[in-house]
Amino acid sequence: MIEAVGLTKRYGPKTAVEDLSFTVRPGIVTGFLGPNGAGKSTTMRMLLGLDAPTAGHATVNGRRYADHPAPLREVGAMLEARAVHTGRSAWNHLAALAATHGLPMRRVDEVVDLVGLHEVARKRAGAFSLGMGQRLGIASALLGDPATVILDEPVNGLDPEGILWIRNLMKSLAAEGRTVLVSSHLMSEMALTAEHLIVVGRGRLIADTSVAEFTSRASVGQAVRVRTPDSVRLGELLREQPGVVVTPDQDSADVFDVSGADSEQIGRLAALNQLVLFELTPHQASLEEAFMELTKDAVEYQTGTARTGTAQRTADERVKETAA
Amino acid sequence: MSAVLEATPIATTLPPEAETRVTLVRVLKSEWIKFRSLRSTYWTLAAGIVLTVGFGALLCWAMLDHFNQLHADERASFNPTDHSLRGYYLAQMAIGVLGVLMFTGEYSTGMIRATVSAVPKRLPVLWAKALVFGAATWVVGTLSALAAFFIGQAIFSSKHLGASFGDPGVPRAVFGLGLYLTAIGLIAVGLGALLRNTAAGIASLFGLLLVLPLLVEALPSSWQSDISPYLPGAAGAALFTLHGDPGQLSPWVGFGVLCIYVVAALVGGAAVLRRRDA
Secondary structure, eight states: OEEEEEEEEEETTEEEEEEEEEEEOTTSEEEEEOOTTSSHHHHHHHHTTSSOOSEEEEEETTBOGGGOSSHHHHEEEEOSSOOSOTTSBHHHHHHHHHHHTTOOHHHHHHHHHHTTOGGGTTSBGGGOOHHHHHHHHHHHHHTTOOSEEEEESTTTTOOHHHHHHHHHHHHHHHHTTOEEEEEESOHHHHHHHOSEEEEEETTEEEEEEEHHHHHHHHHHOEEEEEEOTTHHHHHHHHHTSTTOEEEEOSSOTTEEEEESSOHHHHHHHHHHTTOOOSEEEEEEOOHHHHHHHHHHHHHHHHHTSSSOHHHHHHHHHHHHHHHO | OOOOSSOOOOOOOOOOGGGOOOOHHHHHHHHHHHHHTOHHHHHHHHHHHHIIIIIHHHHHHHHHHHGGGSOHHHHHHOOHHHHHTTTHHHHHHHHHHHHHHHHHHHHHHSHHHHHHHHOTTOHHHHHHHHHHHHHHHHHHHHHHHHHHHHHHHHHHGGGTOOOOTTSTTHHHHHHHHHHHHHHHHHHHHHHHHHHOOHHHHHHHHHIIIIIHHHHHHTSOHHHHHHHGGGSHHHHHHHHHOSSOOTTOOOHHHHHHHHHHHHHHHHHHHHHHHHHSOO
16 A cells, blocks of 8 residues: 655746655555656655655555665666666665665575576676566565565566566565555556556646546547558647647658547648648547546646647647656 | 476464564674675675785885894884784775675665665664674784784794784784774765765775874874874774874773764664665
């Protein structure tokens, strides 16, 4: 069980996390979703007492992390950035962590086997591939057999086999009754593993909802793929329409996705302004697009005005950040 | 690396949670594992030994070679014990670098996050690192000092210039060098925790030991005599030199002053470790 109450973190004038409150329940995988820079890692660092909140507080299994006499038995965490001395072997790294709690050294062998690092456990962690580093991070998280597991972007850098392994691991950890909080910037990944979602954008809570509810809401929205040589002009015109979101395509400057307007409206608008259209394809909005839609709404709510140019620009920036 | 496709449930062969509390003794054990599982530890300590013993022997040889050409006043200021221990000057750099790395090596690699997650009270980490590193440098420093002394005297004995371990002040100087190197090592650990950056830590340690004395020399001489003896290098040197500079503090007062620097560095490091985000 994780409880965050009014968590706020400011770095000088910049607010990374603002008044974030949520509860993560045991027995299910909870996805912590948000674009890069939304404050997910900062929030996780505050849960672990690595960063002190500017305001608010967080408890894990009923206590502040630092107040647990044996914290690794309560919470196991793998943070996004590596937390391993590059000169030390994986086995010694785990042994040093185990020693702080007086855990037996056979436990180190157990977690090494569990994550499949047996053959490289005596090699320097600095020579590990990204995937091996992730596995070592997960081994560290599971060392104390914790009731709560916090994983920051665990599938990053893993091969398909590794991704599948992580998904199964997270599900089985939750099935054993543990609290599992997993962050990701990929909605599609969360749809496969998580049952519940906590969505953040710009450090604020956007949604605290079940995945089922989220996806059903998502499939309501229709999107239209537009291909035109006049993409800049048409994009501008569409953005002036109320309720329309334009998402530029990653690969082609001529292509963008539109939600909030159907093919007919887009076609008429193009004709009215004498713009050429090559393609107009209606399609179901993907989960990623639903996620964008959600983060966009939060920005509007925050500014408290109708769809202004600035609000739209920030939404587009976020799209680019996520794509990058 | 074979992946476990079917996630295996986690074995629960662990002792009850109440028996696995974080204690200072356990953190000490953890820091000892960390200390002995890095190659840099062995390289740097070896460098410390080689510099103390080897450089000391080299200086003794050179002295022996030139002794007959020395002026009378130079001969008068010659002390065989002091001369044999002179390799400390370089050895303290090696030990200082390793001491700084105790913390900054963790900050630069991100290991500090794992460390602080395991020991969220944080301060036991500083005490454990200081104890482990202090003990290691004391053993290595003392053994090197003994070796440097005996090798140096063996070299001097060919011209009957050597001192005997039983001579007045000699045991204090030889064992004092071990204590001095330990103190420098602890200052370095504190600076590493305080500054959290390897380059900054090493630069400030070297500044304290090498640059500050030169800057003080640029001051008017009346100020110099008020400040110089209290700088960490000079204060510590009072303990392990038999024929030191005029105005030098008495041996244990000097070492006491050095210990104030140690406490200051560790307290500063503790404050930063406790307060700042890891």
